[in-house]
Structures are given as C-alpha cells and as structure tokens.
Amino acid sequence: MAQHSEQLNGIFQxxxxxxxxxxxxxxxxxxxxxxxxxxxFDMALPSFMKHIQLLEESGWIRTHKEGRxxxxxxxxxxxxxxxxxxxxxxxxxxxxxDRLESFVTTLQKKEEPE
Amino acid sequence: MAQHSEQLNGIFQxxxxxxxxxxxxxxxxxxxxxxxxxxxFDMALPSFMKHIQLLEESGWIRTHKEGRxxxxxxxxxxxxxxxxxxxxxxxxxxxxxDRLESFVTTLQKKEEPE
DNA sequence: CGAATGCTGAGCCATGGGGCTAAGTATGGT
DNA sequence: ACCATACTTAGCCCCATGGCTCAGCATTCG
Numbered sequence: 506m507a508q509h510s511e512q513l514n515g516i517f518q519x520x521x522x523x524x525x526x527x528x529x530x531x532x533x534x535x536x537x538x539x540x541x542x543x544x545x546f547d548m549a550l551p552s553f554m555k556h557i558q559l560l561e562e563s564g565w566i567r568t569h570k571e572g573r574x575x576x577x578x579x580x581x582x583x584x585x586x587x588x589x590x591x592x593x594x595x596x597x598x599x600x601x602x603d604r605l606e607s608f609v610t611t612l613q614k615k616e617e618p619e
Numbered sequence: 620m621a622q623h624s625e626q627l628n629g630i631f632q633x634x635x636x637x638x639x640x641x642x643x644x645x646x647x648x649x650x651x652x653x654x655x656x657x658x659x660f661d662m663a664l665p666s667f668m669k670h671i672q673l674l675e676e677s678g679w680i681r682t683h684k685e686g687r688x689x690x691x692x693x694x695x696x697x698x699x700x701x702x703x704x705x706x707x708x709x710x711x712x713x714x715x716x717d718r719l720e721s722f723v724t725t726l727q728k729k730e731e732p733e
Numbered sequence: 734c735g736a737a738t739g740c741t742g743a744g745c746c747a748t749g750g751g752g753c754t755a756a757g758t759a760t761g762g763t
Numbered sequence: 764a765c766c767a768t769a770c771t772t773a774g775c776c777c778c779a780t781g782g783c784t785c786a787g788c789a790t791t792c793g
Binding site: 549556 | 780781782783784788790
Binding site: 686 | 768
C-alpha cells in the first residue's frame with residue numbers, strides 16, 4: 506500500500522492552491538469549458554491554463570477539445586487516493602492507541618522515550 | 620464552510636512531499652525526536668529541519684524542546700480539515716449525481732458530452 | 734471573406750521549495 | 764574542563780510555481 510507515492514505528490518500539490526481547489530469545486534457540479542471555469546478568477550487566461558494543465562497532469566481532471574472549446578471533467582480516482590492515504594494514516598494512529606493501551610496495562614516498568 | 624482556505628494551502632502543500640508524508644507516517648506511531656525522525660533519510664540535517672518547520676507551520680505537528688532534544692508529535696486537526704474538504708467535495712459530486720439523475724429521468728432529449 | 738471567440742505558445746519575472754555546506758550554540762556525559 | 768550530541772543559523776544554488784504580456788492559430792459566426 507501507498508506505493509503510489511509519486512502520484513500523491515502531484516495530487517496533493519494540486520490541492521495546495523485555492524484557485525485549483527475552486528476549480529475542482531466547480532467541476533463537482535459538472536463539466537465546464539476552460540473559459541467558463543476561468544470567468545470567476547481575476548487572472549489572465551494563460552495563467553489560468555497552467556492551473557488546468559497541472560490539474561490534468563496530476564489526474565484530477567480529464568479534458569478534451571471539441572471545435573475550439575476544451576471541456577474539463579472531474580476524475581474520481583484522486584479522491585480515492587487521498588482517502589486511502591487518510592485511512593492508512595488513521596490506522597497507524599489507531600494501532601498506536603491500541604499499543605499504547607496494552608503498554609500501559611501490561612508493562613508499566615519500562616519507560617520508552619519514544 | 621471552507622473559509623479555512625489559507626490553512627488548506629499549507630496543509631496540502633505539506634503533504635505534497637514524500638519526506639514529509641513519511642514523517643507523518645512515523646509520527647502516527649508516536650512522538651519522536653528530530654534526529655530519530657531524520658535517521659531514515661539520506662539528507663543533511665538542516666535540509667530535514669526545513670521539512671519539520673513546514674510541518675509545524677502548517678499545523679501537522681507540534682514540537683517542544685527539552686534540553687537539547689526537540690520532540691515532535693502529530694496533530695489531528697489537519698486530518699479533520701482534509702476530511703472536511705473531501706466531504707464537501709463529495710457532497711457537491713453527489714448533489715450533481717442527484718441532479719444528473721433527475722436530468723436523465725425527466726428530460727432525456729439533450730445529450731451532454733460527459 | 735473577415736471578425737470575433739476560445740484557447741495556445743513563447744518568453745519574462747519574482748518568489749519559494751528543496752537541497753547543500755560551514756559554522757555556531759547549548760546541553761549532557763566523563 | 765572538555766568533548767560529543769543535538770540541533771540551529773546563515774547563506775548559497777538551482778529549478779519549479781504562479782503570475783504577466785504579446786503574439787499565434789483554429790473555429791465559428793455574420
């Protein structure tokens with residue numbers, strides 16, 4: 506598990522920007538064209554396009570061009586990847602709680618400076 | 620909801636690096652000192668410290684120094700923030716599915732690409 | 734055809750990220 | 764006192780990120 510490490514880099518990197526999170530929010534409601542997505546943002550189109558490209562490279566969206574319009578649609582896989590990471594992390598945390606409990610109960614003599 | 624936007628930047632940025640994700644993984648098992656955390660990584664200490672600082676600034680860990688040893692411990696709040704974001708996103712998606720359903724059911728004449 | 738629309742590409746700029754070394758400080762052990 | 768340990772600070776390097784402009788290209792509309 507979690508051998509997707511390199512993909513996670515991009516997946517999380519993409520989320521580290523409010524513009525991109527907003528785009529994902531918008532796309533949650535359904536597909537949209539580039540210019541439609543760009544409208545809310547006070548930003549030149551080429552700048553905005555970089556965000557789109559990053560979202561596509563990281564797997565958050567898929568795009569395809571028809572005529573002169575490029576349409577963007579959300580992908581679900583990255584969500585699953587994030588949730589998997591969270592679950593793994595949570596299981597570590599909970600495993601630790603278990604161990605801490607048995608540690609406290611059974612061997613209260615050895616102090617671990619961990 | 621989601622007015623934590625600036626905090627999310629840091630929270631996700633912190634996850635966009637494998638070293639930092641590994642540190643969080645280690646800390647899931649319990650607190651550790653800087654040098655203990657740094658041991659698995661083939662990296663100079665100052666470089667590693669930057670990761671620790673970023674994790675602390677973004678809220679993923681809390682540290683405190685006792686004597687010459689700085690101990691790091693995981694914080695749970697960022698997990699909650701990530702889960703909240705995921706839940707919001709999912710609700711958008713599902714809201715859309717609902718609408719898509721009624722869309723499919725009631726007006727089946729307009730074809731939507733994707 | 735010609736103009737408007739919707740991107741796209743090239744290139745610049747400033748900032749920040751992730752790595753390094755070298756030297757400094759502070760504590761703990763002998 | 765002295766040395767080792769455990770960071771910490773300062774500064775440098777290179778490349779990536781996020782923004783811009785200006786010019787180009789393809790499609791659609793009149």
